[in-house]
Amino acid sequence: MNTRNATKLAGWVAAALVMSAVAFFLSSYYNDVYRKLLLWVALALSYNYLFGVSGQVAFSHFVFYGIGAYAVVIFLFQLGLPLPLAILAGVLVCTAIALAVAIPSTRLEGFYLALATLALAQLFIVVLNEGGAVTGGTGGLVDYRLPPVFGVRITGPWYTVVIVVLVLATYAVLLRLERSWFGRACRAVRDNPEAAAAMGIDVARTKVIAFTLTSVLAGVAGMVYAFVDNTVNPPIFGLENAFLLLFMVIVGGSGRHAGAVIGAVLLYLLPFVLSPLIGHHHALVFGVLMVAAILLQPRGLVGIYDKYSSGQKAY
Amino acid sequence: LRDFLELSVSAAASGCIYGLVALAYLLMIRPTGIINFAVGEWAMVGAFGGFLLLSRFEWPYPLGMAAILGFMVVVGWATERIAVRPLVERGAPLLAPILALLGMLVVFRESISLGFGPDPHQVPEPVGWEYLKYFMIAATLVLFAAVWLFFEKTVWGKAFEAVALNRKAAALMGIDLSRVTAASFAGGAAAAGLAGLLVAPNVSAHYLMGVPLAIQGFTALVIGGVGRVEGALLGGLLVAFAEQLTVRYAPLPAGYAQGVPLLLLMLFLLVRPTGLLRARA
Numbered sequence: 257m258n259t260r261n262a263t264k265l266a267g268w269v270a271a272a273l274v275m276s277a278v279a280f281f282l283s284s285y286y287n288d289v290y291r292k293l294l295l296w297v298a299l300a301l302s303y304n305y306l307f308g309v310s311g312q313v314a315f316s317h318f319v320f321y322g323i324g325a326y327a328v329v330i331f332l333f334q335l336g337l338p339l340p341l342a343i344l345a346g347v348l349v350c351t352a353i354a355l356a357v358a359i360p361s362t363r364l365e366g367f368y369l370a371l372a373t374l375a376l377a378q379l380f381i382v383v384l385n386e387g388g389a390v391t392g393g394t395g396g397l398v399d400y401r402l403p404p405v406f407g408v409r410i411t412g413p414w415y416t417v418v419i420v421v422l423v424l425a426t427y428a429v430l431l432r433l434e435r436s437w438f439g440r441a442c443r444a445v446r447d448n449p450e451a452a453a454a455m456g457i458d459v460a461r462t463k464v465i466a467f468t469l470t471s472v473l474a475g476v477a478g479m480v481y482a483f484v485d486n487t488v489n490p491p492i493f494g495l496e497n498a499f500l501l502l503f504m505v506i507v508g509g510s511g512r513h514a515g516a517v518i519g520a521v522l523l524y525l526l527p528f529v530l531s532p533l534i535g536h537h538h539a540l541v542f543g544v545l546m547v548a549a550i551l552l553q554p555r556g557l558v559g560i561y562d563k564y565s566s567g568q569k570a571y
Numbered sequence: 572l573r574d575f576l577e578l579s580v581s582a583a584a585s586g587c588i589y590g591l592v593a594l595a596y597l598l599m600i601r602p603t604g605i606i607n608f609a610v611g612e613w614a615m616v617g618a619f620g621g622f623l624l625l626s627r628f629e630w631p632y633p634l635g636m637a638a639i640l641g642f643m644v645v646v647g648w649a650t651e652r653i654a655v656r657p658l659v660e661r662g663a664p665l666l667a668p669i670l671a672l673l674g675m676l677v678v679f680r681e682s683i684s685l686g687f688g689p690d691p692h693q694v695p696e697p698v699g700w701e702y703l704k705y706f707m708i709a710a711t712l713v714l715f716a717a718v719w720l721f722f723e724k725t726v727w728g729k730a731f732e733a734v735a736l737n738r739k740a741a742a743l744m745g746i747d748l749s750r751v752t753a754a755s756f757a758g759g760a761a762a763a764g765l766a767g768l769l770v771a772p773n774v775s776a777h778y779l780m781g782v783p784l785a786i787q788g789f790t791a792l793v794i795g796g797v798g799r800v801e802g803a804l805l806g807g808l809l810v811a812f813a814e815q816l817t818v819r820y821a822p823l824p825a826g827y828a829q830g831v832p833l834l835l836l837m838l839f840l841l842v843r844p845t846g847l848l849r850a851r852a
Contacts, residue, residue: 360840367606368840371789375833378786382826499677537685543677550671551657
């Protein structure tokens with residue numbers, strides 16, 4: 257390993273240590289807030305790859321988060337699979353559903369994926385509510401605990417460390433993906449599908465792979481989420497949050513990792529600031545922010561930062 | 572058989588609603604290429620207009636209906652002004668107005684929820700209960716006939732078609748593109764508002780009613796094909812019949828009917844992506 261790789265690795269380890277250390281100084285309430293913030297960041301990062309980098313409008317990201325969460329719980333406690341197998345099975349379920357939605361939707365130019373995923377999001381909630389004993393119906397699944405990993409029960413701030421690892425792993429995967437041949441293919445397909453096809457890129461396949469990969473990343477985040485509250489129920493995975501994810505990426509600055517992080521942090525924390533003022537109507541503020549961002553600053557908050565810092569990076 | 576006839580009438584009535592929503596999409600997609608997912612929320616605004624004017628202020632139905640349709644024209648026009656025109660004039664990619672309209676979707680929904688609260692509101696029916704379905708069908712047919720005549724017989728309709736076929740050529744022929752866009756949004760909002768008003772006595776005006784309508788309407792549009800006005804109605808009827816037959820004859824909880832549009836959509840995208848009716852050359 258040369259020195260450059262060594263410094264890089266040290267950077268990742270330092271980030272992991274700092275982000276984990278925070279958890280040990282927080283009360284259990286703020287630990288909960290911190291965990292959910294980290295999960296939103298992980299989701300926004302992978303959604304940014306799907307929407308911002310690969311240019312696909314989908315409302316299914318939060319559905320896959322839910323599928324991952326429900327799947328791991330169902331496989332663990334209703335089918336009695338061991339944890340590694342349950343995770344693997346959850347990944348397979350996410351992959352199969354992602355392929356089933358993406359392959360027909362990407363056959364055509366246009367925004368069919370947006371509609372198909374909107375319908376999927378709607379159907380997912382129905383399946384959860386009507387699923388009887390398997391999904392626990394409207395009450396969802398409760399009263400389960402993360403099984404011990406290598407004989408150790410991971411609880412309290414140590415579970416926050418697991419989430420930190422998830423966020424950094426998601427980021428690392430996306431960074432590798434983005435800087436690879438495949439990442440450039442995704443951008444080419446986003447910016448000009450005809451030109452990309454002319455250069456020998458299989459447009460439909462690129463789209464399907466990007467959709468499936470990011471959906472699985474969302475599914476894995478959902479599996480981690482399942483043991484944050486130790487309950488999964490239908491209202492958590494509603495369409496509201498799918499829109500919120502889109503707004504996070506756009507307000508922060510789509511196509512940029514920093515934008516996804518900024519958007520996720522800002523829109524996740526905003527309700528805490530706003531709720532004393534306007535109660536539960538922060539979604540209205542989100543909608544206005546979204547329209548304003550597109551009209552006034554299509555590059556999002558990151559775009560504003562770029563303007564005032566030295567050079568304009570055009571990713 | 573009697574059972575089947577009743578089912579057919581009620582499927583035809585909901586098919587008309589989906590057809591109207593599909594028509595709203597179509598009016599905007601044809602000349603501009605913009606998919607406006609906020610049509611469902613427009614339908615909701617129409618339904619709440621019905622609650623406000625007909626239930627609370629007790630206006631006579633025809634007057635209230637006319638007022639609501641007029642108001643929807645204004646809503647559509649204003650939406651286009653706020654969320655679409657600045658982006659089109661700047662030359663932004665097509666995705667930008669679609670996303671701005673998604674933002675407007677949330678703004679509409681949350682404003683209504685803020686103004687009327689989260690509970691459903693009763694909207695009165697224009698005619699007796701047993702005739703309501705026929706009224707829905709008749710009103711839809713009248714609107715579809717009007718739109719069809721508009722496209723076939725009037726200069727404005729020809730201008731719409733010209734813009735749909737070739738924007739640049741149409742602009743060179745002296746057609747005002749921004750006017751056509753504004754008119755298409757105004758017309759789309761009126762069609763969606765009518766759908767909301769007609770369906771409201773059955774489902775009550777509720778701030779979450781928009782998204783299912785938006786999904787069913789778009790499925791109808793994909794099935795019928797985006798090229799022809801009749802396609803929207805045909806697609807709507809097909810979606811509604813598939814839903815009602817599933818609920819009636821499949822041994823599944825009624826909620827699963829919401830899965831029918833998704834399955835139909837997937838099927839059509841795989842088998843016949845251009846829809847049933849193709850645009851005339």
